Amino acid sequence: MNHTNPSTSKATKGLSMLLGLVVLGSSLSAMTGCRGDRTDKPPRRFFPDMDYQPKLKPQSETEFFVDGKSNRDLVEGTIPFGTTTHDTSGLENTEWANKIVADRARMLKDDETFYFGLVAGSSNTETPQYVDRMPMPVTKELILEGQEQFNIYCSACHGYDGLGGSSGTVGRLWSIAPANLAGDQRFIDRSQDSAKDGYLFHVIREGLYTPDGQIRMPSYKHAVNQEEAWAIVAYLRVLQAAQNVDPSTVDQSLLGEQPAQPATESANDGGEG
Ligand code: HEC
Numbered sequence: 001m002n003h004t005n006p007s008t009s010k011a012t013k014g015l016s017m018l019l020g021l022v023v024l025g026s027s028l029s030a031m032t033g034c035r036g037d038r039t040d041k042p043p044r045r046f047f048p049d050m051d052y053q054p055k056l057k058p059q060s061e062t063e064f065f066v067d068g069k070s071n072r073d074l075v076e077g078t079i080p081f082g083t084t085t086h087d088t089s090g091l092e093n094t095e096w097a098n099k100i101v102a103d104r105a106r107m108l109k110d111d112e113t114f115y116f117g118l119v120a121g122s123s124n125t126e127t128p129q130y131v132d133r134m135p136m137p138v139t140k141e142l143i144l145e146g147q148e149q150f151n152i153y154c155s156a157c158h159g160y161d162g163l164g165g166s167s168g169t170v171g172r173l174w175s176i177a178p179a180n181l182a183g184d185q186r187f188i189d190r191s192q193d194s195a196k197d198g199y200l201f202h203v204i205r206e207g208l209y210t211p212d213g214q215i216r217m218p219s220y221k222h223a224v225n226q227e228e229a230w231a232i233v234a235y236l237r238v239l240q241a242a243q244n245v246d247p248s249t250v251d252q253s254l255l256g257e258q259p260a261q262p263a264t265e266s267a268n269d270g271g272e273g
Pocket residue numbers: 150153154155156157158170171174176177178179181187194200203204208216217218220232
């Protein structure tokens with residue numbers, strides 16, 4: 001067992017470290033002066049071998065290699081790494097190039113449906129058309145992803161159930177009542193534009209504004225990418241189905257224990273006050 005008083009030895013150690021730092025700091029500042037000071041003298045170089053290193057520049061000549069080129073020729077089959085020209089002509093069926101091809105498509109956003117929810121070829125016309133159905137298969141993973149994103153970004157206003165009105169904690173204080181996404185036919189009946197997958201996607205990405213630019217609902221472009229926005233649309237369909245299901249058709253054995261309903265608040269604390 002060591003019997004020195006631990007607190008005293010800690011304090012001494014701390015003090016000497018502090019002293020060391022002060023000495024180091026003042027000598028460094030004496031050596032270097034203050035950054036931002038103007039001077040006509042050439043800069044001091046403390047590590048000249050780092051500032052001036054022997055190196056071969058790409059297009060320069062060298063005696064080191066017999067062919068005199070400082071650039072080495074690429075080994076056959078070399079794969080571009082990092083930045084590329086994104087010229088993918090002829091590479092479409094090459095596995096390693098798939099990512100580059102996808103990156104390029106993402107940059108150009110040339111898939112009107114995936115990026116904008118529009119029918120292909122309609123974005124530059126007088127009447128852009130929203131697609132009825134999302135451009136990817138609806139899988140369980142997609143729905144679960146949508147549920148997570150909806151619960152994070154939308155439930156605060158539209159409620160976890162999507163019923164809007166006062167069902168979201170922020171929504172009930174919002175100056176405009178959030179729409180009922182789960183029960184209103186405007187968002188269910190696909191014969192109406194406002195119920196098309198493409199339109200719901202568009203609202204998520206762009207938000208809603210009055211003609212004079214007043215915000216009705218914020219855009220979530222900064223938070224959810226295209227894939228996630230489509231996932232939210234898929235989950236909205238689940239919330240809608242849940243509101244319209246005939247309980248007698250549900251296989252009871254599939255239902256788990258039902259959570260107790262939380263007591264509904266009677267007073268609107270906040271509101272216009
Ligand atoms: C800050 C509150 C708020 C959040 C968060 C929010 N909304 Fe909204 N949303 C609103 C309000 C308010 C309206 C109704 C606007 C109106 O009627 O003018 C609305 C309307 C909508 C509409 C109907 C559009 C229409 O044409 O009437 C859809 C669809 C929608 N929201 C989807 C979503 C989704 C999906 C999310 C999550 C990404 C989300 N909202 C997040 C407040 C919000």
